[in-house]
Amino acid sequence: MWRPQKLPATLTLAWERPFAMGEVRLTFDTFTRVYTDMPFESGKRAAPQCVSVFNVVALRDGVAVKTIRVEGNYHRVVSLDMAGAEADALAITLEQTCEPGHLPGVYDVRVLLK
Numbered sequence: 001m002w003r004p005q006k007l008p009a010t011l012t013l014a015w016e017r018p019f020a021m022g023e024v025r026l027t028f029d030t031f032t033r034v035y036t037d038m039p040f041e042s043g044k045r046a047a048p049q050c051v052s053v054f055n056v057v058a059l060r061d062g063v064a065v066k067t068i069r070v071e072g073n074y075h076r077v078v079s080l081d082m083a084g085a086e087a088d089a090l091a092i093t094l095e096q097t098c099e100p101g102h103l104p105g106v107y108d109v110r111v112l113l114k
Contacts (some may be wrong), residue, residue, distance in 0.1 A: 001029065003105040007094055011106060014089040018060050021082040022114035024090065026056075029105030030076040046074035048099035051106075055093045058085035074098060083114055 002011055030047040046052070052073050058066040066085035070078065090111060097104050 001105045001107050003029070003103060004094065005103070007096065007103070010091055010093045011109070012089060012091045013109060013111070016088075018086050018088040020114040021058055021066075021085045021087055021090075021111055023110075023112040024056055024080045024082050025108070025110040025112070026054075026078045026080070026092065026106065027108035028076055028078070029107060046098040048097060049102040049104050050074055050076065050098045051094050051096070051104045052098045053094075053096035055091075055095070056080055056082070057091045057093070058082055058087035059089040059091060060087050062089075082111075 028051045030050045050073070053071050054073070055070075056068045057064050065087055066082055068080050068082070070080075090109070092106070092109065094104050094106070
């Protein structure tokens with residue numbers, strides 16, 4: 001798991017050569033350590049450390065070819081359509097969590113081919 005020390009923070013994945021991206025799936029940390037803090041038990045919509053605002057940018061030779069900005073997220077797993085992006089890198093910038101003062105975590109990043 002990747003866990004930044006402060007926000008905003010950027011995770012960048014790079015490949016040797018460009019390829020046609022299809023879907024990008026992100027899995028965020030939403031597990032709190034005490035069951036009473038879990039959203040179902042506490043009456044909250046999302047875990048406090050869940051990423052609520054983030055950007056995903058497909059890059060080719062360092063130039064953005066497609067950008068998706070998400071605001072108001074409360075899901076653990078997010079699927080984004082990056083179809084049409086021929087890229088050799090992917091930059092994921094985490095900006096905000098559901099509750100201020102909590103640090104997020106990224107469990108998994110999957111880039112599916114078109």
